[in-house]
Ligand SMILES: Nc1nc2c(c(=O)[nH]1)N[C@H]1C(S)=C(S)[C@@H](COP(=O)(O)O)O[C@H]1N2
């Protein structure tokens with residue numbers, strides 16, 4: 001089976017519609033377009049001239065320069081990095097994953113035990129829940145993750161009745177002040193048991209075919225495809241099943257979206273933990289292509305199949321963009337729109353994603369009132385100058 005057949009099959013599996021395929025047939029893959037030799041990028045005039053991504057450094061966060069996205073898989077060296085405490089070095093040889101709480105069979109698994117379990121691999125892209133226009137969407141990446149099923153492990157351990165919440169603790173720790181009380185706290189996130197049991201949730205020890213790098217949670221992290229990055233607990237040390245909601249910082253205080261909404265006919269300020277990725281696309285690069293231009297970007301969401309990605313130039317009609325056929329259910333979807341006859345001067349370019357349920361990525365004006373900095377999924381108009 002050729003590589004093309006393979007990616008086509010993957011994409012069909014992911015539910016990309018056949019018409020999206022018909023549209024891409026015979027066109028070069030997005031990634032090949034992006035790699036065109038001697039490619040010249042049109043400058044974004046909405047971006048500071050000196051905008052650069054910082055080099056990866058120990059203990060620091062890292063974001064990428066979204067103009068430089070040229071491959072379906074983000075190289076491990078450039079994948080964004082966020083941690084709220086330290087970056088613990090966990091010795092792989094003595095590593096043990098503890099499974100505790102409301103299970104019939106508590107466990108302690110070595111890395112070898114985990115690797116001996118059936119292996120699964122998934123392409124998944126995600127962004128930090130705080131990713132935004134400020135960093136030109138640089139807190140983002142897409143990788144092939146290798147690991148083993150969380151649900152299968154939980155089933156083997158036997159979750160007891162009443163066990164409704166699965167909590168994931170990392171090895172990283174830091175000081176927290178909670179109502180004037182100082183404690184040293186571990187990074188922790190949780191999921192409802194029904195989400196934790198979903199087929200695609202995995203304990204990942206590989207990233208793009210390499211051992212999981214230190215900065216991304218070596219030797220083991222949780223990977224929840226279709227969810228914001230915060231769900232993917234790095235340096236995973238303990239999984240705990242309990243019968244109450246977990247109220248740690250990253251579930252109950254931080255990464256909580258505050259949004260004005262109507263609850264049973266009453267207007268309320270809803271406080272909601274950041275979970276599934278909201279439907280979002282963004283233009284990130286505009287290279288010259290022969291006599292025309294390519295308008296390139298990405299789509300992320302929770303894995304719901306897409307109906308279309310569209311681009312509008314200077315407020316004109318929405319035009320269908322081509323989706324990279326290498327895309328899979330949970331990967332990011334890179335897209336390209338071929339822009340012909342661009343006239344010299346400044347132009348406004350914007351993309352929007354539409355899913356199979358007819359959900360359309362919102363304009364900034366149509367976004368719900370949402371004063372926190374989480375979940376920035378509005379359409380992002382970009383400005384370029386054609387010389
Ligand atoms: N243990 C641990 N896991 C963590 C975090 C953390 O601070 N500690 N940060 C989370 C957040 S907020 C994000 S966005 C992702 C980033 O994953 P990456 O650094 O591999 O891109 O990791 C998540 N997992």
Ligand SMILES: [Mo]
Pocket residue numbers: 082127128129130229230
């Ligand atoms: Mo994050």
